Amino acid sequence: MADAALTLADFQPLIGSDFTLHTGGAAPTTARLLDARASHHPLPTRPLSATAFSLLFEAAPEPLLPQRTYRLDHEQLGCLELFLVPVARTATGLQYEAVFG
DSSP, X not given: OOGGGOOHHHHGXXXXXXXXXXXXXXXXXXXXXXXXXXXXXXXXXXXXXXXXXXXXXXXXXXXXXXXXXXXXXXXXXXXXXXXXXXEEEOSSOEEEEEEXX
């Protein structure tokens, strides 16, 4: 599936499912989709696309992956190229966000 055609509706039913995250290292890791929600821009002067949304993933606590584009595979969506940004460290792992629109 082409990344440009993805919508929030494509991801919401997949919350809780696992993606294979290719880190560029020796072995891929698992990233679980924790949330998929519509985005709301904090600046009222900037219009927000009706299709803007964000995804929150959680992966293993180590290693911390730097922000960049990663390949993720999912059995329903296929291969995706997403720009992931580390946003939080929790008791169970590291959280990464991808923003669309």
